[in-house]
Each structure stands twice: as structure tokens, then as C-alpha cells.
Amino acid sequence: MAIGILGSALSGLAAFQRSLEVTSNNISNVNTEGYSRQRVELQTAPEQFVGHGYLGSGVNATNIKRSYDEFINTQQRSSATAFNDVDSFYTLSTQMDNLIANESTGLSPAIKSFFNAVNDVANDPTSIPARQVMLSEGDAIARQFNSMSNRFDDLRQQVNNNLDTSVQEVNGFANSIADLNRKIMDAVGKTSGQQQPNELMDQRDLLLSKISEKMDISVVPQPDGSFSVFTQQGQPLVLGTNASRLSLQGASNDPSRLQIMLNGEDITGNLSGGEIFGNIRFRDEMLDPAQNQLGLLATGLAVEFNKVHQDGYDLNGDAGLAFFDLGSATNLPVISKVQDGNLTVTADFVAPTAAVNLGASYRVDVTGTAPANVYTLTNLSDNSVASGLSDAGLAAFGFNLNFGGTGSVNVGDSFQVSPFFKAAESIQVNPAVTNPRQIAAASAPNQQGDNGKALELAGLESLNLMLGGKNSFTQVYGQLVADVGSQTHNASVSRSAQKVLLDQATQAREDLAGVNLDEEAANLIKFQNSYQAAARAVSVASTLFDSLLGVIR
Numbered sequence: 077m078a079i080g081i082l083g084s085a086l087s088g089l090a091a092f093q094r095s096l097e098v099t100s101n102n103i104s105n106v107n108t109e110g111y112s113r114q115r116v117e118l119q120t121a122p123e124q125f126v127g128h129g130y131l132g133s134g135v136n137a138t139n140i141k142r143s144y145d146e147f148i149n150t151q152q153r154s155s156a157t158a159f160n161d162v163d164s165f166y167t168l169s170t171q172m173d174n175l176i177a178n179e180s181t182g183l184s185p186a187i188k189s190f191f192n193a194v195n196d197v198a199n200d201p202t203s204i205p206a207r208q209v210m211l212s213e214g215d216a217i218a219r220q221f222n223s224m225s226n227r228f229d230d231l232r233q234q235v236n237n238n239l240d241t242s243v244q245e246v247n248g249f250a251n252s253i254a255d256l257n258r259k260i261m262d263a264v265g266k267t268s269g270q271q272q273p274n275e276l277m278d279q280r281d282l283l284l285s286k287i288s289e290k291m292d293i294s295v296v297p298q299p300d301g302s303f304s305v306f307t308q309q310g311q312p313l314v315l316g317t318n319a320s321r322l323s324l325q326g327a328s329n330d331p332s333r334l335q336i337m338l339n340g341e342d343i344t345g346n347l348s349g350g351e352i353f354g355n356i357r358f359r360d361e362m363l364d365p366a367q368n369q370l371g372l373l374a375t376g377l378a379v380e381f382n383k384v385h386q387d388g389y390d391l392n393g394d395a396g397l398a399f400f401d402l403g404s405a406t407n408l409p410v411i412s413k414v415q416d417g418n419l420t421v422t423a424d425f426v427a428p429t430a431a432v433n434l435g436a437s438y439r440v441d442v443t444g445t446a447p448a449n450v451y452t453l454t455n456l457s458d459n460s461v462a463s464g465l466s467d468a469g470l471a472a473f474g475f476n477l478n479f480g481g482t483g484s485v486n487v488g489d490s491f492q493v494s495p496f497f498k499a500a501e502s503i504q505v506n507p508a509v510t511n512p513r514q515i516a517a518a519s520a521p522n523q524q525g526d527n528g529k530a531l532e533l534a535g536l537e538s539l540n541l542m543l544g545g546k547n548s549f550t551q552v553y554g555q556l557v558a559d560v561g562s563q564t565h566n567a568s569v570s571r572s573a574q575k576v577l578l579d580q581a582t583q584a585r586e587d588l589a590g591v592n593l594d595e596e597a598a599n600l601i602k603f604q605n606s607y608q609a610a611a612r613a614v615s616v617a618s619t620l621f622d623s624l625l626g627v628i629r
Contacts, residue, residue: 088610088613095603103600113589113591119138145589151581152285154288159578160351161349163574164355165358166564186217193206201518201527211505211515221503224370228363238351242350243324251319253283253314254317260276260280263301264300272301291350292307302317304316309343311343320338323338327409369556371497375428380430384529384532388517389519389521395521401503401504401505406422408475413490415486424476432545433462433544434474435457440477440493442486442489444487451465452465477491477493
């Protein structure tokens with residue numbers, strides 16, 4: 077009898093000691109990121125027949141399990157992916173919104189100051205100081221265009237830097253997951269799948285959460301204990317102990333435009349969430365259109381102002397020169413859909429003769445090739461269409477196409493062109509206009525006090541000369557400010573909503589797997605008392621055994 081009591085009590089001591097150790101480990105890891113609360117699974121030891129019935133023989137600690145729910149973890153990862161997408165977009169869009177809407181960095185004050193100076197010349201066309209101010213304000217508005225375009229380029233570089241950092245982090249996480257898969261497979265194999273290495277699995281789950289912040293993934297558990305990780309489109313990122321690598325590659329038509337590559341395949345268009353997608357979405361949906369619109373505004377202002385200025389006469393009686401110079405951007409990127417893969421296409425900027433029909437971007441469809449190329453051009457700003465255009469006819473819309481390589485142009489080929497992408501970067505006051513006397517304010521030569529052209533120049537501010545004759549220069553910029561502001565506001569709303577969902581998912585995981593110090597303190601007391609009771613049973617068994625020995629003696 078004493079031996080039976082002793083065996084049961086000793087099994088209790090061992091089980092409660094293990095429970096105390098696990099509880100202590102939980103408390104030690106209360107602040108460890110990704111740690112899941114653990115518990116000891118207890119099971120009654122096999123009972124024995126003792127003549128009067130079956131008698132239990134104690135307790136066994138059969139396993140140490142962590143609190144884990146794959147559904148909750150999946151929800152938390154999905155919420156993290158969605159939040160980091162909109163958070164990245166919002167962070168960048170806020171910077172752009174602050175840039176273009178700011179009174180000191182935005183264009184609206186510069187446009188107003190420039191035309192105020194033009195009005196002053198119209199009011200006193202012989203005033204050299206007024207003319208000098210107009211030259212200075214012209215230089216100021218050109219520099220403001222340059223500065224804003226450079227800031228847009230800074231944002232583009234920031235996107236590229238963010239992508240580079242995220243890709244490197246994903247590769248590091250993927251390699252670590254593959255290594256943990258190996259360790260987990262070894263550990264699970266040693267116990268024939270009966271026990272699991274909880275800490276290693278927590279580390280792997282944490283890395284999966286980290287990857288999901290960067291990109292949208294799906295996770296598939298395998299029978300050997302490993303996890304396979306795929307992009308949402310099914311491309312493998314981690315298979316067993318092997319990890320694939322993401323890389324960055326410049327687009328063939330624009331090396332500065334980074335694409336996400338996986339095993340040599342461009343997966344940029346397949347991404348749907350996370351920091352990487354948020355950065356790409358900002359670049360494609362906000363930055364590119366804004367930079368195109370800014371270039372369109374710079375081109376429209378220069379073209380219309382030059383047209384009037386060159387039709388006037390300066391104080392020397394000479395015909396006016398072009399007031400603004402737009403430079404000559406060449407080899408502009410073209411998004412091509414061609415049937416002949418050996419055909420390469422670029423575009424060169426050509427200063428148009430009028431701004432009214434210009435758009436920020438165009439789609440050019442080839443409708444004929446013999447005896448010469450024939451195009452249909454769609455203005456993507458307002459979907460207006462111009463048909464039957466020749467190569468020379470494209471120049472009226474601000475560009476020429478250049479075809480290279482060994483391929484040929486075919487009917488059905490399509491090109492997307494943004495000819496004014498760099499216009500705001502290069503606009504300047506014509507270097508040939510250095511003297512305030514060269515401002516062409518007069519309608520006729522050698523007419524003292526003639527302000528006819530100055531009045532026309534001043535009137536350009538309020539004329540609807542842009543986007544099909546529906547918008548003035550100020551309205552075009554105002555629409556840009558409004559579009560960016562609206563997208564930023566929408567991103568803010570989405571970010572707040574996704575933050576709530578992420579907090580809920582994170583709290584659900586914390587409720588399930590997080591360490592509660594009050595609960596662990598209660599468990600300490602419970603297991604301590606149980607251990608003391610088992611120790612008391614050992615003492616009783618020892619006393620009974622001593623009594624039995626005493627009888628024998």
C-alpha cells in the first residue's frame with residue numbers, strides 16, 4: 077500500500093514541478109514578442125486491478141502545448157497586410173499633400189505673383205522696374221515648378237528606398253522561416269509528431285506576421301511540421317527548407333521604375349497588400365499622375381505665354397522671343413503592348429503649339445502601317461479621341477515616337493505616353509531673355525506706351541486654355557491639389573478603419589495566446605499547493621513504510 081501511495085505521490089510531484097516550470101516560463105516571457113502561453117497537459121496514469129477494483133496509479137505530464145489557433149493567426153496576418161498597405165500609402169500621400177497645398181511650397185502663390193507682375197507691366201509698359209519684377213517673377217515660378225518636380229523625384233526615390241528595404245527584409249524573413257522549418261521538422265521527427273517545439277513555432281509565426289506586413293501571403297501547413305509560404309497568386313516564397321528571393325529590377329522602358337521580381341518573374345502586378353504594394357500603389361495612382369499633371373501645367377503655361385509674347389514687340393521694337401524654355405526631354409518612357417517583341421519604343425518631347433487639347437497622358441493605337449504609320453490617339457485626361465494621325469501629327473500633342481530594335485510596327489500595337497513627365501523639371505525663363513527691355517508688351521513696334529500684348533498676357537491667367545478649353549492654369553493646379561487631398565483623405569479613412577480591424581485581430585490573438593500575469597500568479601499558487609500536497613503524500617507513504625518495517629523487526 078505504501079509503495080502505491082509513494083508512486084502516485086511521486087508522479088504528482090513530477091507533474092506539478094513541470095507545471096510550475098511552464099508557469100515560470102510563461103511569466104518570464106510576458107514581454108516577449110510573439111510568445112504564446114503554454115500549459116502542461118496532464119493525464120491519469122494507467123490504473124491497476126487491486127482485487128477490490130481498479131486503482132489509479134497517479135498522473136503523467138504528457139505534453140506541453142501552446143495556446144494557438146490558426147484561424148486567429150491568419151486573421152491577424154490578413155489585417156496586418158491590409159493596414160500596412162493603406163498606412164504606407166497614407167504616409168507618402170500626406171507628404172505630397174503637404175507639398176502641393178502648402179502656401180510656401182505650392183504653385184498657387186507663384187502663379188498669382190507672376191501674373192500680378194504681368195499686370196504691373198500692362199499698367200506701366202515703359203517701367204523698367206516693373207519689367208524687371210516680371211522677369212524675376214517668371215524666374216520664380218519656373219524655379220517653383222523645378223523645385224516641386226524635384227520634390228516629386230525625392231518621393232519617387234523614397235518609394236524606391238522603401239521597396240529596397242522591404243524586399244531585403246522579406247528575403248531575410250523567408251530565409252529564417254526556411255531555417256526554422258528545418259529545425260521544427262527535426263524536432264517533430266524525433267518524437268514521431270507527438271511533441272512540438274513551441275518556441276521555434278512561435279518564432280516562425282512571428283516571422284510570418286512580419287512578412288505579412290510587407291506583402292500579402294498565404295500559408296499552408298505541411299504534415300512534416302513545416303509551413304509553405306506563397307504569394308496570393310501562388311508563387312512559392314518558402315517550400316520546406318528552401319527560400320526563394322525577391323529582387324528589384326528597373327522597368328525596360330524606365331530603369332528608375334522598380335519592379336518586384338520573384339525567381340526572375342515580374343510579380344508587381346500580382347501584389348495586393350502590405351507595405352510593398354502600398355508604395356507601388358502610391359507611385360502608380362498618385363505620384364505618376366501628379367507629376368504628369370504638373371508637367372502638363374508647366375507646358376500649357378509656357379506654350380500659351382510664349383505664343384502671345386512672340387506675337388508682340390519689345391521696347392527696342394524687336395519681335396518678342398519665347399519667354400519660357402521647356403528644354404528637350406528625349407527617350408521618355410513608353411508603356412508598350414506590341415506584337416513584335418523585338419520592337420523598342422521611346423518618345424521625345426516636342427513643344428506643342430497650343431495647350432487646349434493637351435492631356436497628361438495618351439494612349440496611341442496603331443491603325444495602319446502602309447504606306448506610313450497611322451494612329452488613333454486617346455487623351456486619357458478626358459477620353460477625347462483624335463484619329464488618322466501621322467507621325468508628324470503626334471507632335472501637336474507634345475511628342476514624337478521613336479522605333480528601334482529589329483522589330484516592326486503592326487496594326488494593333490498600343491503605346492501609352494506621358495510626354496510632359498519631365499517638363500516641370502526643365503522649364504525656365506528663356507536664357508536669351510536677359511534684359512527687361514526684351515519683354516514684348518506692345519502690339520506693334522516702336523509704339524510708346526503700347527500695352528496691348530501685356531494686357532493679353534495678363535488675361536491668360538483667367539482664360540480657360542487647358543484640358544479642352546475647360547480650365548485655367550489656376551484651376552488645373554487647383555484640381556491637382558483637390559485630387560491629391562481627396563486621395564489622402566480617403567487613405568486616412570481607410571487607415572483608421574483598417575487600424576480598428578488590426579487592433580481587434582491582435583487583441584483576439586492576445587486573448588488566446590498572451591500571458592496574463594494574474595492568471596499565471598494564480599496558477600503558481602495552485603501548482604505550489606498541489607506540489608506541497610503531493611510532497612505530504614510522499615511523507616505519509618514514508619511513515620507507513622517505516623511502520624511496516626518496524627513490525628517486521
